[in-house]
Amino acid sequence: MSERIREIASEKCVRCETATPYSAKEIKQHLAEFPDWSLVTDSIQKEFRFKSYLSGLEFACNLGKIAESENHHPDMLIGWRRVKVSWSTHAIKGLSQNDFVMAAKSELEYLRKS
Numbered sequence: 001m002s003e004r005i006r007e008i009a010s011e012k013c014v015r016c017e018t019a020t021p022y023s024a025k026e027i028k029q030h031l032a033e034f035p036d037w038s039l040v041t042d043s044i045q046k047e048f049r050f051k052s053y054l055s056g057l058e059f060a061c062n063l064g065k066i067a068e069s070e071n072h073h074p075d076m077l078i079g080w081r082r083v084k085v086s087w088s089t090h091a092i093k094g095l096s097q098n099d100f101v102m103a104a105k106s107e108l109e110y111l112r113k114s
Contacts (some may be wrong), residue, residue, distance in 0.1 A: 001107060004033055009104035011097070016089050019096035030100045038051040038105055043088035044099055048110050049081060056083045059113045066105050072098045074106075 010094040022030065031039060037046045050056040060076050060083050067073045087099035087104055 011101045013098040015071040016091035021092045021094040043086045045086045047084045
């Protein structure tokens with residue numbers, strides 16, 4: 001994992017209602033720092049893989065706790081040995097700094113679980 005991802009993960013989310021929407025150019029620049037994440041409509045997504053169903057479930061639960069502490073919540077799809085995570089700032093109908101901060105926090109949590 002890059003030092004830049006760790007740096008982004010150390011940031012805090014701002015209130016979603018006051019978040020500044022990223023332009024298409026900004027999204028592309030930020031997404032370049034996140035291998036395996038993809039832009040899907042107005043969200044960024046990644047599927048994380050695990051050795052067991054329970055490991056994925058634990059990851060989802062821990063990520064949910066982090067999301068609650070930051071007041072920025074993902075959509076998650078939990079499957080057998082995989083969890084798909086989608087970040088979007090619904091209040092602004094797009095992507096903001098919050099989504100990339102939380103993607104970085106997702107990466108750190110995944111490192112702890114794998």
